[in-house]
Amino acid sequence: MxxxxxxxxxxxxxxVGIWVAAFLTLCIYSFLYKDNPFYKFAxxxxxxxxxxxxxxxxxYNSLKPNLIDNxxxxxxxxxYHLWYIxxxxxxxxxxxxxxxxxxxxxxxxxxxxxxxxxxxxLIAYLQGNAIAQIKGTMVPLWVMSPDGDILKSxxxxxxxxxxxxxxxxxxxxxxxxxxxxxxxxGISRIGIYFLMISFGASFGYxxxxxxxxxxxxxxxxxxxxxxxxx
Amino acid sequence: METLAKILNSLKTLDxxxxxLFTALAVIIPLLTGFGIPSKKITREVQGIYxxxxxxxxxxxxxxxxxxxxxxxxxxxxxxxxxxxHLFRKNLKVVGIALWPAxxxxxxxxxxxxxxxxxxxxxxDYVFLGYKSGGDVVIQKLCTNFRDTFPTDSKxxxxxxxxxxxxxxRLSDFAAVLSLSSGDxxxxxxxxxGHEQTGxxxxxxxxxxxxxxxxxxxxxxxxxxxxxxxxxASEYETLLAIKGQASAGMGAQSVVHMVIILxxxxxxxxxxxxxxxxxxxxxx
Numbered sequence: 001m002x003x004x005x006x007x008x009x010x011x012x013x014x015x016v017g018i019w020v021a022a023f024l025t026l027c028i029y030s031f032l033y034k035d036n037p038f039y040k041f042a043x044x045x046x047x048x049x050x051x052x053x054x055x056x057x058x059x060y061n062s063l064k065p066n067l068i069d070n071x072x073x074x075x076x077x078x079x080y081h082l083w084y085i086x087x088x089x090x091x092x093x094x095x096x097x098x099x100x101x102x103x104x105x106x107x108x109x110x111x112x113x114x115x116x117x118x119x120x121x122l123i124a125y126l127q128g129n130a131i132a133q134i135k136g137t138m139v140p141l142w143v144m145s146p147d148g149d150i151l152k153s154x155x156x157x158x159x160x161x162x163x164x165x166x167x168x169x170x171x172x173x174x175x176x177x178x179x180x181x182x183x184x185x186g187i188s189r190i191g192i193y194f195l196m197i198s199f200g201a202s203f204g205y206x207x208x209x210x211x212x213x214x215x216x217x218x219x220x221x222x223x224x225x226x227x228x229x230x
Numbered sequence: 231m232e233t234l235a236k237i238l239n240s241l242k243t244l245d246x247x248x249x250x251l252f253t254a255l256a257v258i259i260p261l262l263t264g265f266g267i268p269s270k271k272i273t274r275e276v277q278g279i280y281x282x283x284x285x286x287x288x289x290x291x292x293x294x295x296x297x298x299x300x301x302x303x304x305x306x307x308x309x310x311x312x313x314x315x316h317l318f319r320k321n322l323k324v325v326g327i328a329l330w331p332a333x334x335x336x337x338x339x340x341x342x343x344x345x346x347x348x349x350x351x352x353x354x355d356y357v358f359l360g361y362k363s364g365g366d367v368v369i370q371k372l373c374t375n376f377r378d379t380f381p382t383d384s385k386x387x388x389x390x391x392x393x394x395x396x397x398x399x400r401l402s403d404f405a406a407v408l409s410l411s412s413g414d415x416x417x418x419x420x421x422x423x424g425h426e427q428t429g430x431x432x433x434x435x436x437x438x439x440x441x442x443x444x445x446x447x448x449x450x451x452x453x454x455x456x457x458x459x460x461x462x463a464s465e466y467e468t469l470l471a472i473k474g475q476a477s478a479g480m481g482a483q484s485v486v487h488m489v490i491i492l493x494x495x496x497x498x499x500x501x502x503x504x505x506x507x508x509x510x511x512x513x514x
Contacts, residue, residue, distance in 0.1 A: 032250045057331040062363040121366060128422030128452070136450025163449070202442045205459065209305065209438035211257070211486045212460040215479040216304025218257050229261060229478075 007226055022225040025217055067091075137167050166194045241500035249493060256489040257482045266481020267488070275448055276465040279433045279455030280316070282406065288321040290405035291398060295420065295434075296328040296337030302412035302437050303336065308463035308476035309435035310340045310410050316470055318348040323394045324356040325404070327380065329368060329415045334361040337410075338384065353392040360384030365415030369423045373401045402428040406454075409434035417444065421452050435462060 010016040027042035067088050074081040094109040096102050139160040145152035172184060173191030180188045223229040260266045286292070294313065298306040317324050326341050328334035338358050350356055359380040362368045371379040376398055382388055389395050397403060407430050411417035417434040421444075425432040431454050436444060438459025447453045457463055460483060463476035 033247060058363075061331055061361055066363075117366075120370065124366070124370065124423045124427065128426035132426060132450055132452055133446055136446065136452075198442065202439075205438040205441050207490060208459050208461065208483065208487075211253075211483055212305045212438060212479065213302075214253070214257055214486075215261070215460070215482050216475075218261055218482070219304070219475065219479065222258070222261055 008224070018225055022221055025221060029217075063091075137163060139163055165190075170194055235503075238500050238503045241496055242504065252489050252493075253486055256486045260482040260485045261478070264481065265485070267484035270468065272465050272469060273462070275456040275458070276462050276469070277455075278448075279313075279408075279457065280466065280469045282431065282433065282454045283313075283316050283320060283322070286320065286322060286405045289323060291323045291325060291394070291403065292317055293325045293327065293401070293404045293407045294337070295407070295409040295411075295416075296326065296333035297330045297409050297416035298336070298412035298437075299330050299332035300336070304475070304479065305437050305459050305463065306410045306412055306435060307336060307340070308460070308474050309457045309466065310337060311344070311474055312457075312463060312466040312470055312472070312476075313408055313410070313435070314340050314344045315472065316466075318344055318350055318355075319470075322405070325394065325398070326356065326358040328361040329365060329419075330412075331361045331363075333410070334384070354394055357389075357392045357394050358384050359389075366419050366423060369401075369415070369419050370427070373424065373427045376400050376403070400428070402430050404430055406431040406433065408432075411435070411440075412437045413440070417453075418447075421447050425452055 008015050008018055010019045024042045024045070027038040030036055031039040067084055070081055070084050071088075073079075074084070090109040090112055094106050097106045141157060141160055141164065143153060143156040143160060145156060169187050169191035171191070173180075173188045173195065175184075175188075178184050219229065283292075294310075294317070296310065314324065324341065326337050328337055338360075341356055341358055344350075345352065345356055352358075360383065362380060364371075368379060377389055380389065383392065401407065401424055407420055407424055409417040409420045409432070411420075411434055417432075417436050420432050420434065424430055433453050433455040435457030436459075438461070441456065441458030441462075444453065444456050444458075448456055457466055460476045460479055463474070464480040467474040467477045
């Protein structure tokens, strides 16, 4: 796997890109030692480039095809889609947040967005998230394995008990109308254990994700840049 | 005994940069030497995607949505490579879209590379429709009217030009939908909206951070599989018998995990030692 060092020299535009990316990666990682001007430079550059990139992306992928082009086509063909002006005005109103004295008008646009999103998503999320998940919790507490294996049946049943028990105890933990003492307190405590196990799993996965990003950068530095891995 | 006490005391004030150094070495050394702890186990959720794609009849159409960006490329990109390799190997027709703007370029790059490798023709075997803003609303619209949502491909050519899209009018015309997702909109929306409204089979890959939130959907059979982070991608590469970026990274991943576990154990020993000292009233 290890090859001789055959560093890519910045002789063409693609290789210059590799050198810039490698330099900026090292600038960012230098923060692990301590804050320094190289890190600050890379940080500010990233913020600036990201902002510019997003403005361009939003203009060409959202504003232009959905509003400007539709209005322009309407004027060209004398088939005016004037109702496109309404979302245009709502968009401009949103920008009024930048003027503190009339910033309150931007709430109209926000109200429109919130109302529309709620209306569109309410049924979809209720059907796909809430009802389907409740259905997924309603499992039989005794399951017979298709091959009749008793140990497998016990294991499958145990898994279903964990699902039902976990949901029940978790719900009790979030039920605040009754004081969490006695039996309710005990069930709520079991609910906490279920939640802690779930947080632990999430944290483990988070570590794996962060390390994956580090591995990705190292593969770039050692492979694409230093050519130590091919 | 005194030396051990000294070591345990020094652990309390261990410079975090030493942990960073060990983590870096745990990544670099396995990558350079190929050393790592092999994992041949294929999880049920990864096997689910592989088996389902194997069962889809050749020439069927599969929609693949690139819902990620360069920030999560090390995790999601190997999944894209693996899934497109499998789809082309199985002679399935691939329709690519993106709900994330930066996902558009990343996904198209893999489609072009793999189409050359498998000798697939643009428009006949695969097509790329590009990015569409709107997230949830795009998926809702695709459920009922595919061509209104994407009237052209990414190069503004009308869809009628492409035989691969013959008879495609709505989401349910696809044999399956795959989403490579690093957030919203992504796999979750494809499951909640796409699957629930049309019944189309949905699966995909996501970053390891978001993987736990998809297990309830797997258990409720709303998804037919899941590739969770680099681990899921490497398992898929194992199933396809290819040596990709995820497999290359998993050796380092396992070594780093061992290092982190070691540091957690050391931190706990130091913690309990300190507690015991306080209980016994020992002062340094």
